[in-house]
Amino acid sequence: MHLAAHFPGVNNTTVWTGDPVGSQIDFASFEHLARTAERGRFDFFFLAEGLRLREHKGRIHDLDVMGRPEAITVLSALAAVTDRLGLAATVSATFNEPYELARRLSTLDHLSGGRAAWNVVTTSDAFTGENFRRGGFLDRADRYVRAAEFVATARALWDSWPADGTARPVAHQGPHFTVRGEFTLPRSPQGHPVIIQAGDSAEGRDFAAATADVIFTRHSTLAAGQEFYADVKGRLPAHGRDADSLKIMPGVTFVLGDTAADAQERAATIRREQVSPQNALVALEQVWGVDLSAYDPDGPLPDFDPVPDPELAQGRVRIGDPKAVADRWRALSEAKGLSIRETVIETTGRQSFVGTPAAVAEEMTAFVAARAADGFILVPHLTPGGLDDFVDRVVPLLQERGVLRTEYEGVTLRSHLGLPEPARPAGKG
Amino acid sequence: MSVSPCALRPLHLAFALDGPVRRARRGREAYDPEHYVRLARLAERGTLDFVTLGDSFARPGPDALAVLARVAPRTGRIGLVPAVTTTHTEPFHVSTAVNTLDWVSRGRAGWTVEVSRSRAEARLFGRRDAAPADALWREAGEVADVAARLWDSWEDDAEIRDAATGRFVDRDRLHYVDFRGTSFSVRGPSITPRPPQGRPVIVADATTRAAREVAAAHADVALVRAEDPATAGDARADLRERARALGRDPDRLRVLASLPVELYCSGDAVGLADLIGDWHADGACDGFHLRPADPQRDLARLVDGTVPVLQHRCLLRRFYPGATLREHLGLPRPANRYAAARKVSP
Numbered sequence: 001m002h003l004a005a006h007f008p009g010v011n012n013t014t015v016w017t018g019d020p021v022g023s024q025i026d027f028a029s030f031e032h033l034a035r036t037a038e039r040g041r042f043d044f045f046f047l048a049e050g051l052r053l054r055e056h057k058g059r060i061h062d063l064d065v066m067g068r069p070e071a072i073t074v075l076s077a078l079a080a081v082t083d084r085l086g087l088a089a090t091v092s093a094t095f096n097e098p099y100e101l102a103r104r105l106s107t108l109d110h111l112s113g114g115r116a117a118w119n120v121v122t123t124s125d126a127f128t129g130e131n132f133r134r135g136g137f138l139d140r141a142d143r144y145v146r147a148a149e150f151v152a153t154a155r156a157l158w159d160s161w162p163a164d165g166t167a168r169p170v171a172h173q174g175p176h177f178t179v180r181g182e183f184t185l186p187r188s189p190q191g192h193p194v195i196i197q198a199g200d201s202a203e204g205r206d207f208a209a210a211t212a213d214v215i216f217t218r219h220s221t222l223a224a225g226q227e228f229y230a231d232v233k234g235r236l237p238a239h240g241r242d243a244d245s246l247k248i249m250p251g252v253t254f255v256l257g258d259t260a261a262d263a264q265e266r267a268a269t270i271r272r273e274q275v276s277p278q279n280a281l282v283a284l285e286q287v288w289g290v291d292l293s294a295y296d297p298d299g300p301l302p303d304f305d306p307v308p309d310p311e312l313a314q315g316r317v318r319i320g321d322p323k324a325v326a327d328r329w330r331a332l333s334e335a336k337g338l339s340i341r342e343t344v345i346e347t348t349g350r351q352s353f354v355g356t357p358a359a360v361a362e363e364m365t366a367f368v369a370a371r372a373a374d375g376f377i378l379v380p381h382l383t384p385g386g387l388d389d390f391v392d393r394v395v396p397l398l399q400e401r402g403v404l405r406t407e408y409e410g411v412t413l414r415s416h417l418g419l420p421e422p423a424r425p426a427g428k429g
Numbered sequence: 430m431s432v433s434p435c436a437l438r439p440l441h442l443a444f445a446l447d448g449p450v451r452r453a454r455r456g457r458e459a460y461d462p463e464h465y466v467r468l469a470r471l472a473e474r475g476t477l478d479f480v481t482l483g484d485s486f487a488r489p490g491p492d493a494l495a496v497l498a499r500v501a502p503r504t505g506r507i508g509l510v511p512a513v514t515t516t517h518t519e520p521f522h523v524s525t526a527v528n529t530l531d532w533v534s535r536g537r538a539g540w541t542v543e544v545s546r547s548r549a550e551a552r553l554f555g556r557r558d559a560a561p562a563d564a565l566w567r568e569a570g571e572v573a574d575v576a577a578r579l580w581d582s583w584e585d586d587a588e589i590r591d592a593a594t595g596r597f598v599d600r601d602r603l604h605y606v607d608f609r610g611t612s613f614s615v616r617g618p619s620i621t622p623r624p625p626q627g628r629p630v631i632v633a634d635a636t637t638r639a640a641r642e643v644a645a646a647h648a649d650v651a652l653v654r655a656e657d658p659a660t661a662g663d664a665r666a667d668l669r670e671r672a673r674a675l676g677r678d679p680d681r682l683r684v685l686a687s688l689p690v691e692l693y694c695s696g697d698a699v700g701l702a703d704l705i706g707d708w709h710a711d712g713a714c715d716g717f718h719l720r721p722a723d724p725q726r727d728l729a730r731l732v733d734g735t736v737p738v739l740q741h742r743c744l745l746r747r748f749y750p751g752a753t754l755r756e757h758l759g760l761p762r763p764a765n766r767y768a769a770a771r772k773v774s775p
Contacts, residue, residue: 016590016597017590017592018592025532025621025622026532027501027502027532027533027535031502050620051521051620052616052620053603053618053620059600060598060600060603060618062596062597062598062599062600063595063596063597064597065597066597066598066620067583067588067598067620067621067622068620068621069525069528069529069532069533069621070522070525070526070528070529070621072495072526073494073495073498073526073529073530073533074498074529074532074533076495076496076498076499076533077498077499077501077502077533077534079462079499080462080466080499080500080501080502080503081502095519095522096519096522097517097554097556099486099517099553099554100486100517100518100554103486103491103492104492104495106491107491107492107495107496108495110460110462110491111462111491111495111496111499130614130615130616131521131615131616131617132519132521132613132615133519133520133612133613134519135614167489177555178552178555179552179553179554179555180552180553180555181487181549181550181552181553182487184485184486184487184488184489184490184491185460185489185490185491186460276595277595278594278595278596279595
């Protein structure tokens with residue numbers, strides 16, 4: 001089983017009130033979580049990215065954690081306080097250039113002795129583009145064309161110092177990039193940084209099947225996970241790849257308790273903290289598309305249909321079909337007698353594994369055995385101690401079951417993931 | 430005779446971790462983080478203000494900012510000042526990366542503003558042709574300007590964690606920068622909260638005419654390559670005058686003479702102390718940025734030979750008086766421009 005740690009980030013999963021909650025930005029928080037993950041023999045530590053602060057109703061969305069550092073810089077510093085843990089940075093292929101990013105990632109791989117990974121994301125909106133020279137808008141298909149060309153160009157640069165140790169000039173010409181010249185770094189310790197990809201669309205699945213070493217998904221039920229797993233692994237042969245060459249790792253949350261009832265109770269408490277009264281109304285407004293601030297979060301849902309407004313929420317995933325969502329929410333609310341806040345809690349639940357340490361270890365093991373996942377990216381809800389309990393109480397059980405390593409076998413992230421080092425290009429002659 | 434005659438004007442010392450290009454960083458050590466950690470810790474033992482690390486997209490070597498981020502947790506006081514070029518980068522990314530270096534070093538970050546002039550660098554990006562120095566430095570000034578605005582775009586107390594209203598931040602203390610430059614625009618605010626120093630220290634090599642105006646307008650530390658104290662003194666006076674004309678307090682600009690050094694023996698190290706003392710007595714500069722022929726050897730000679738002599742002569746501190754690079758340099762933490770504006774206009 002492969003495990004990774006997600007730093008609690010910018011969304012309403014992260015609980016920031018009460019005690020014990022620490023800084024989202026001080027280096028000590030990153031260090032604590034990374035060291036805990038390494039103590040648990042995790043494969044890697046994962047940082048998300050933000051390129052523009054989210055907005056709601058034309059104003060900065062102020063209800064959730066916001067503010068985060070630049071990922072590669074934090075990971076470079078974490079390389080100094082960890083020895084084996086992989087260090088994964090989410091970086092947009094839309095608002096960067098291949099030469100510069102390939103160089104920064106290769107540097108991270110050198111600085112960490114072969115532990116770097118890049119989570120390739122794409123960005124579609126001109127809203128985010130307002131912070132960049134690149135600016136502008138790319139439609140979905142073009143985003144992936146650019147991303148694929150970006151990764152291919154980066155790999156050509158990483159391969160441009162063959163075994164004889166002499167840089168070869170790269171000459172790439174494509175629809176999105178023209179890159180000519182010598183790369184400034186020799187081949188990095190694990191050959192190439194590991195490529196991670198997130199995204200569940202058909203384009204995203206194909207891109208991952210063609211390109212990625214790890215895919216980060218959101219499928220947290222067994223059946224959905226199995227469907228996704230079979231689909232993505234089934235796409236690999238068309239790209240000349242075998243099933244083990246791409247690891248599927250859903251992002252999951254967890255809540256532990258001394259008994260099942262205790263865990264359920266804690267989960268319910270956490271959900272209420274994640275969905276504050278104010279957050280419940282924001283969730284409602286994102287579906288209905290209009291100002292609902294006069295509504296009582298403890299009262300009933302609106303009785304009119306949504307008025308879709310694509311400008312209402314900027315910088316987050318859009319609701320696909322607002323009318324369908326509204327119908328579903330109203331039906332649920334009526335059937336169970338739920339208030340606005342209770343309905344949002346019920347429908348936006350994201351807790352994947354809730355139970356005693358033994359039950360959680362059992363369920364996680366079953367997921368992997370049933371081919372619903374190769375492992376998990378754990379998303380704690382507290383900074384920076386959100387993994388402490390998991391590592392102290394669940395990790396030993398996974399180790400006892402023999403599904404999780406007790407010591408790192410190798411040094412590089414590729415070795416943790418069981419991925420071969422990319423073939424070295426031939427030297428001169 | 431007074432017991433504490435120590436210098437009325439503090440002397441600032443900085444050291445370049447990268448040797449000349451001819452030594453080319455082609456060796457393994459250029460990619461070995463422990464090499465940089467050893468040097469930075471040595472500089473810290475000598476209570477130097479900061480170390481610099483150069484960068485370019487077109488010569489062998491790793492990303493300088495990432496290297497110094499890797500050094501940060503292994504050091505405690507030394508200022509860390511990578512070069513970051515502004516010609517082919519996204520200003521928003523430059524701003525957050527330098528900001529983050531300040532977070533991971535707990536207030537010890539600086540940034541040497543550089544431009545990429547060569548066609549070789551332009552071809553690595555394929556977005557724009559090489560341009561004249563004047564245009565590139567004008568743009569570099571704009572990047573420094575927008576970076577500083579982005580650092581200010583979160584007021585220091587923007588994070589409120591107010592459970593009663595459910596607000597993590599006070600959005601009135603976050604600010605769009607709405608910057609429009611000649612070649613880019615940035616809406617803002619930053620995604621990274623204001624760093625420990627408020628603004629990391631901006632360093633610029635002000636030797637060339639094209640760079641000098643940018644240094645006078647935006648730098649906290651200007652480096653001047655000079656072969657004699659008169660030339661350095663003239664450059665310092667010129668920079669201070671330009672800063673004054675731009676409405677800045679010239680006493681908030683440190684001008685360091687940037688000198689090549691090659692210290693073969695302890696005699697050289699003492700000779701350097703004499704030279705530093707003489708230039709400083711002449712008021713030629715506020716301190717020195719030393720560019721070694723061999724970083725390892727020359728830094729060891731500097732710390733073991735030159736620094737004790739300067740300390741004995743009361744020209745150099747014996748311990749760090751503060752924790753941040755701004756404190757080493759005697760520069761105040763900048764007030765936030767948006768907070769000031771908000772308090773003026775109700």
